[in-house]
Amino acid sequence: MSDQNHELRKAGLKVTLPRVKILQILEESHKRHLSAEDVYKALLESGDDVGLATVYRVLTQFEQAGLVERHNFDGGHSVFELDSGEHHDHLVCMETGKVIEFQNGEIEALQEEIAEKLGYELVDHSLVLYGKPKS
Amino acid sequence: MSDQNHELRKAGLKVTLPRVKILQILEESHKRHLSAEDVYKALLESGDDVGLATVYRVLTQFEQAGLVERHNFDGGHSVFELDSGEHHDHLVCMETGKVIEFQNGEIEALQEEIAEKLGYELVDHSLVLYGKPKS
DNA sequence: TCACTAATTGCTATTGATTCTCATGGTATA
DNA sequence: TATACCATGAGAATCAATAGCAATTAGTGA
The missing domain is CATH 1.10.10.10 (Winged helix-like DNA-binding domain superfamily/Winged helix DNA-binding domain)
Incomplete structure (x- = not known):
């Protein structure tokens, strides 16, 4: 198999x-x-x-x-x-469309806190950064 | 006028x-x-x-x-x-579709850092949390 | 291995959101 | 007020995505 x-x-x-x-x-x-x-x-x-x-x-x-x-x-x-099993967010290059993955535990934790504070259970989220390459 | x-x-x-x-x-x-x-x-x-x-x-x-x-x-x-002039992100309720706005300076700063580290100038971003109301 | 039942597929038509076309009408400027 | 250009309305066209339906196929048990 x-x-x-x-x-x-x-x-x-x-x-x-x-x-x-x-x-x-x-x-x-x-x-x-x-x-x-x-x-x-x-x-x-x-x-x-x-x-x-x-x-x-x-x-x-x-x-x-x-x-x-x-x-x-x-x-x-x-x-x-x-699904790689590892959660990550994305940065999209505005010039080439290239997608870069990154992880940041601090941001994840803050998101949880925010949802909590607003009275919600965080089920999912979407974070996408859009950037231009530095020279 | x-x-x-x-x-x-x-x-x-x-x-x-x-x-x-x-x-x-x-x-x-x-x-x-x-x-x-x-x-x-x-x-x-x-x-x-x-x-x-x-x-x-x-x-x-x-x-x-x-x-x-x-x-x-x-x-x-x-x-x-x-455009309210005040930047904010959104939490969307998965049950009602209601949209709640929030601000978080820490997350903003972290995003800048991340883009920087990856060699990009952060131009824009999109952060949306999806949550269920706590009982 | 063979047949049976329900799930899956391919094709095509259809939807829903958004954009385009283009002739008509409106706006800012001299 | 005339002029030149911009904006509008109506409907056709586009794009990604989905639905409908008849024909196939996978997994099961005999």
Whole structure:
């Protein structure tokens, strides 16, 4: 039983060709953040005939299963990244679109405090920095 | 010269009926965050005949002029709020959709530090907390 | 291994938000 | 007030994403 199959089963998803292929693409891509369209194109290039609707469906299932995270940088369309297990936030370069990941425990803690103070239980958060490279 | 006219001129925008009306709606709404559709409906209700395309155009112009800020909570459609001059971030209630504003200087400072450390000049950021109300 | 049932897929049509086109009408300036 | 340019309205067009539906396929038990 391959790696992907195991991951899918663990996530409670039937092992189907489209799901295995999509998971492979996410794992093997040199890009960390892929749009549904990116995944679709990669499938076509590798000769796999998977419908775009299926790509969207599978990515959403992966998200719900906790296999991937969905981000919406700058209000644009969704991009997906494999859940690395390590929480992190993102800095987006305004010139190249490059995405850099970072972690900061202090900010995380402060967020908890703020939600707490406002009477809420913090379930999720989204922090994206937008910056220009220094000369 | 009314308040709105002055604001529009200051922003380098011609004073036109749609722009004045839309600015009024933003100022007078009890909601802080309005979608283009919200503004459009408010215009219709007050008997003003402004096209939806114009609403989108004007809101975008206001954004570029720094009169309003655009937010994309949760990847959904855009909402706009008058720029209060005071920077703040948002906590979105996952049950009611209510949006609470907060400020935190420490987090702001940490963000600057992080961008700096990564070799970027911080231009903008987006921080949204998602929470559930505590019983 | 074979058949069965429910889940999954592919294709296409459709939605919803936003933008574009372009002819018409309005605004600031001389 | 005439002029030149900007802004508007209406609807078509676009884009990402989703829904509907008939045809396939995976996982199960015999």
